[in-house]
Amino acid sequence: MSDTPGTNTTATTGTARLAAADIADLARGAAILGTGGGGDPYIGQLMALEALEENGPVELVTPAALPDDAQILPVAMMGAPTVMIEKLPSVEQFVVAVDALGRYLGVTPTHIACMEAGGVNSTIPIVAAAQMGLPLLDGDFMGRAFPELQMVTATLFGIPATPMSITDDKGNAGIFTTVSNLWAERLARVVTVEMGAAAIVSLYPMRGHQAREAAVADTLSLCVRLGRAVREARAVHADPVAAVAQVLGGRLIHRGKVVDVVRRTTAGFARGEAKLAGLEANAGTTLALSFQNEHIIATRDGVVLATAPDLLICLDMDTGEPITTESLRFGHRIALVAAPCDARWQTPAGIELVGPRYFGYDLDPVRWDQVAL
């Protein structure tokens, strides 16, 4: 993406270029799609910026433009976002993970991809693509962030997570082949925890025709658009929160001040709950926000307003800056936006994989626009 919208996008080829100048917008947009999880956007921003400044822009390829036989190797970080803040991964590790999987499969990747458009997992694949001189899929397999590796549209389309590689910063590496994507999550999760609660994985190796079908299209471009919308709204003293809601086709559901946060990091996840005492039009109400890396459920005075798989996005009320669950603090003034997820998450199979019940809540999903405010 160039800094001027559309300039470098060629409709006929479906390709664009992602340059160092796009990264600040992209990282902010990725933190918005992170819906509270996905790690500190600043870390991802630094790494991607350095990689693009060193290696030049990366070509972005929309899923529809992929040839059938493209060999795509996605790359991601696995672990608790609270750990990622303290433990900056080395950029070399991303290439190590991709290479390990490529060598195991005996294939040379033609494209790198994101599995998760939210948080650092939007920027890690940019680093890998820049360093390897490969084009990057403009899309992902969540359209947001989710906490577990089987929670991707690829699972809905029967694409196996494995063979997958898993690597750490010490030089340890593993390859898994599992009987299900849930087993890939289980085995990779315990190894991630043992590796120090953060690992780099390359997984869901797939061909172009598979990615065309399964990917959530153009989500990296969407990150850039989102970040830019916030920046531009602020520049003209417009409301950045409204700009985010507009780009995502969602709506503001609550304004409130954080009055309580309970969190615990268990088995590689950051779980907890925040309470937001209503402000302005919401004065006198309290909204409870439950998270497991990402925000899962928003309940105001006992009424569930919205749940996963739809997006629940915490923004700073004044600046529109996205706020991760680990940076929620007493006194923060928050605007909570609810926005629609990719339509495939609202199918029965999608809801089984990422709906509230999977996260342990005895609750059917409530859509972003279902409840009258």
Next chain:
Amino acid sequence: MSDTPGTNTTATTGTARLAAADIADLARGAAILGTGGGGDPYIGQLMALEALEENGPVELVTPAALPDDAQILPVAMMGAPTVMIEKLPSVEQFVVAVDALGRYLGVTPTHIACMEAGGVNSTIPIVAAAQMGLPLLDGDFMGRAFPELQMVTATLFGIPATPMSITDDKGNAGIFTTVSNLWAERLARVVTVEMGAAAIVSLYPMRGHQAREAAVADTLSLCVRLGRAVREARAVHADPVAAVAQVLGGRLIHRGKVVDVVRRTTAGFARGEAKLAGLEANAGTTLALSFQNEHIIATRDGVVLATAPDLLICLDMDTGEPITTESLRFGHRIALVAAPCDARWQTPAGIELVGPRYFGYDLDPVRWDQVAL
């Protein structure tokens, strides 16, 4: 080994044949070298018997007879012995683990080997060798049982544990490459626990010249000799406990009745302590036996009589049958034999790897014959 000692052993080639008729003796001997750990010998016996009856005898090759370029792939079960009792592994899984490692390395094994001469890990490689039609190393890399995978003479000789494979009964498989053998233990251990507390691994791939140097020689033959010694002593109403002590060059250090056992299975290990109230010459004394899968420390009335790395072997006082830590029960009448370990375990590097301090005891090793009884 034929049932008649020596008949099938050719001194010039260093090979012998291990037949179905040897298995009962071998399994009993393996349980003796298991020093309380290594799993139920009966399970191992059943599996090896069936494999040899189906596929015919397996050729045993003494380490000195290995050609330089032999490609050895050891195979073992990893996990808590208390789980192995309830969860009989499928024999196909052993070949799956060896094949997975061979394919990853791009090598065809010429020999199968044991890493651990104690317990089920003596018999699992017999099954793999029989099914794959390969000769089996007559030796191992412990000369007994130990609870962790880096605790092998191979580590002392700088032979890496990895690449290694790890497989479960559901069809999940992993390959690890680690920066140290301790890291192989750490990563494989958490995966073993997640796989259901038992996994099959193929590890320490090595060449003939490496195994010649590092192996504890002829320990499978020793298992057969030990088991036969017990059987023959019983047949002529001689003392089977004395026979075991004599074959191992050790001594009886205590006779006692189990009056207390505390055990817990944590992180894939069976830890605990048994108290043996003295009988006969030891009447009036109490011996405490600390175990972590295997027996680690024997202390009588505050005096440490013997510790790992030397062997502490619980035998039924009357029959000489070896008793695993998980089958220690109140009222059991036990003869405790202490016997010397392979000399390389008593070096500083050996003691660091498998001495009492590694197991968490603030204690230098006490040798089997160090204390006057």
